[in-house]
Each structure stands twice: as structure tokens, then as C-alpha cells.
Amino acid sequence: MRIKHCFTLTISSSACLLLFGCGGGGSESSSITPVAPTPQADERWTRGLFEDASLYKDRCVAPRSGVSEITGEMYTDTAGDSMDEKLWLRSWTNTTYLWYNEVDDNDPADFSILSYFNQLKTDFRTDSGSFKDNFHFSQSTQEYLTRTQTSTSFGYGVSWEFVQATAPRRIIVRYTEPGSPAEQAGFARGDELIALNDIDFINTENSDEIDMINEILFPSNAGRETQFTLRKTSGEQLDYQLSAQSVAISPVHNAKVISTENAEIGYLQFNSHIQSAQSQLISAFELFDQSRIHALVLDMRYNGGGLLALASQLAYMITGAGQTDGLTFNKLTFNNKHPNINPVTGGQVQPTLFYSREIDYDRNVFTSTSLPSLGLARVYILTSASTCSASEALINGLRGIDIDVVLMGDTTCGKPYGFYPTDNCGTTYFTIQFQGSNQKGFGEYADGFIPTPSPLFEADVQGCLVEDDFNHALGNVNEGMLSAALNHLQTGECPVQTAAKSPIMRLSANDSLKIQTSSSILDAIILENAINQPIRDPND
Known part of the structure; x- marks a missing residue:
């Protein structure tokens, strides 16, 4: 069972001023204790009354100016206050959130901007x-656009x-990642982090050291050199000196053909549904x-999703x-306010078909170039608890047209x-706005697709529970999941082993789920997210 715990702690204090006044010409005296004024509620918020979100859009505490260096578009921000930003979030949620009627309409004045957004669900x-x-x-927004539109991230180029x-x-x-500081230094799959500089990564409970660990693992500035101490799969302990930098993301790794006695098998490690993956x-x-x-x-065990x-x-x-x-391929359903019109784009709700042509993602249009295709009626997909969103939509979409999907x-x-x-x-805010379903109308897999030799329920998928194997490189025919898939192709049998176990913690949506002290509660969410942008035909 995956449980998410969310806590908001608000601490307030007030000073009470005691005034002593002395009257003249006698022994009488008086003291006055004024009553602290009651905070005035912002009259722009009325419980249950929602104005159009456009009234508050881009009214900012710290408005940007000029042109975005990533998109080249002019910023439209104007001066506003925190209540403007929160009221936009409130109205935007009430209009577009899939479960808008399950959100408490709390007074925005009681929250910071981000804490207010965090409870709008x-x-x-x-x-x-x-x-x-x-x-x-x-x-x-800068981090989001950098990753999705330039296919780069800041760090060491290691997925943990x-x-x-x-x-x-x-x-x-x-x-x-190929060519990254981590690869060039010699980091390898299965290496375990032991220490950072002189900090005992495994055992420290010192809050300052934990803060330093987070700064190192999730850096925001270049230049600092850090000593990483890793225990190799051989048991040897080695030190590496690394500096964070901008790293190119390669969403496709290890594309190759594996020759077996009976057939040629294609293998592909696919890590993210981002634009650069197309080519x-x-x-x-x-x-x-x-x-x-x-x-x-198709190895998607670490693919958290992306573009639908x-x-x-x-x-x-x-x-x-x-x-x-x-x-x-996928049909979108929005909240009950919008049965036919997409509340974000304003367009008619239409199903996503199986796209057969290349897409110019910068212009959001199809090109005239057809995609290659294999004509397969069966595909093996390697999965984990980090296989999410658009990756699951792929599984569901193929099953919707009776393609034999086997999960390992x-x-x-x-x-x-x-x-x-x-x-x-x-x-940039991410709030659930639609649910997807396949050709058969199925989309109820909120607890995941479950690989099993004997499927009983709709979210059960033919396959085998197989543990992630960190003793072999991805794409190695002896690696646990790939070996199980190759064996199943030959025999139809699952390996004899203990059931796979999901990791206790997953990466956060922005690659920055922080290391915790022992008293902290994990608040895990998933890295990438299925988004659907309507694609236009340039000839239309």
C-alpha cells in the first residue's frame, strides 16, 4: 500500500502591550489592556464563490519582465500580491481539477502560496x-522548461x-547519462552511496549534515566539488570527485538486437517521454x-511518463x-463541468488516436514523415513502481486494441x-485534470498494473513479478528482468524467486525528494507526468 502523508504546521505569535496610566491629584490609578484587533479577512475571498481564474492570472508578488530565454516569449506578469496568486490557484482548481468537488474551500489568507496550493486537492x-x-x-517554471524543452537537467547525470x-x-x-560527470567518473549500476565529503550518509542524524547532503544531491549551483564515496558491487569502496553541471538527458539507452537460438529480439531502455525521445x-x-x-x-522500469x-x-x-x-489510443475525461469541452485548451474533447507520423513538437504539428513500425502483436515491458503515467497509458492503450502485453x-x-x-x-503547477481510458473504455488502474501469471481482474496483466537486479548492467542478458523476459519468450514460465518489492521511496516530480531525518515522513510523488497537447495537421 502506498500512503502519502502531508502535514502543514503553522506557528503564530502575538505580542500583548500592557499600558499603565497614572491619574493626577489622588491615589487612584488605572491600567488599560487594549484588545488586539481582529485580523480582517480579505474581502476578495468568499467561501463557495469562485470568480473566473483569468481575473487573477499573472498578477504576481514578484512579476517577471522581458523575454523567456527558453521559450522566447514575452512575460505577461503584472504587479499583484500573494492573495492574487492564491485566488488564481483557487479558481483554476475549481474549474479544471478532476475532483474539484472534493477540495475544501479554505481561507487562502491562512496559507503561504505554495502551502495553499498543496492542500488544493x-x-x-x-x-x-x-x-x-x-x-x-x-x-x-525555469526548471520545468529546461528539462522538457532543452532536454537538460542540472546535476551529476546519475539516476538514484x-x-x-x-x-x-x-x-x-x-x-x-552518457557523457555526464557521473559516467565519466566511473559510477556504475549497483554502486551504493556511503559518504559525501566527510559526512556519513548512511547514519547521520545531524540536521546540518542532512541539509548539506540535500544541497549536494540536489544542487542548484555549479562549481562545488564533492567527494562521493561509493561501495561497488564487488565490495570495494572508492572515492570520486564530482562537480555538478548542466547534463544532457538521453531518454533512450541501449537500443540493440539480441540474438537467441530461435529469433532476433529487440531491446530498448526508455526512460522518459520527452521531446528529444522521438528521434x-x-x-x-x-x-x-x-x-x-x-x-x-521495452524496458520502462524507470520511466515516469511525459508526453502522451x-x-x-x-x-x-x-x-x-x-x-x-x-x-x-487514449480518451480523456475531464470533470463533470466539462463533458465535451477541454477546460484548459477550450477545444472539443476528442480521443487521441495512434499517431503514425512524426511531430514537430516546437510547432505542435504533424509532419508528413511516417513513423517506422514493426507490426508486432505482442510486447514485453519491464516495469517497476516508477513506471508511471504516459508509460501506463502505453500499456493500457495497447491492451485496448488486444495487443498481448506481458509485464516483467x-x-x-x-x-x-x-x-x-x-x-x-x-x-509551474501540476494538478490532475483528466483521466485516460483506452479503446475499450478501461482506465481504472489507480493501484497500478499488476504482473501475474494468472490475471483475474482488469488491472492484472499477464507476466511475472521479478525483482530489480542491480548486480548486472541494464541491457545485459543476465540482468534479472531482461533474463526473465527472454526465458518467458522461450518457455512461457516465470522465474522461481521471491516477489518483487517496491522501493520505499520514489523520486519526486522535480527530481528533488529530499533525504529525511528518522523523524520525518516521506511525501513521495512520481517524476514525470502524462500530458496531452492537441496536435495539429499543418495541412488542415
């Missing part, structure tokens, strides 16, 4: 007891498996097509026109929902 739970909305978050956040802490290297996926599928592979193993349109393109490349023409790994994160990341005053 449902606290209802799924049948399993997990919170229905585990995906409510915000991040700096956060196994235990509290002492004794444990994080392990999943993989490194890398096309190159991989051209390789698979030329090699005439008979089966595909890209997931649709990938589904087409797996299957081809004959199995997808005219069929729905662990239960996926459970996010049949998505949102349109929206900027206001330099912060």
Missing part, C-alpha cells in the same frame, strides 16, 4: 487505501534508486525493422497501421490521470 483514497491523488506538485530515506539510509545507482525512438525502431526482430522487450502524444507514437511503432487504424517486474505506480502543466508567476 482531494484527500479521498482508493480501494487499497492509497490516496487517490499522489501526483499534486509544483516546481520552478532511493531505497531508504531515513537512517540507515540507502540509495543505489540505477544508471548514468532516438525512430532510430531504434529503424534498427529493429532492418534486423527483422521477432519480439521486443509520444506514447501514442511509440504504440504505433510497436504495432503499425493494420492494428491501429481508426482506433483510440513490479506493479506500476497507478496513474491513469494527467494534467497540463501551467505556469503562473514563475511557478
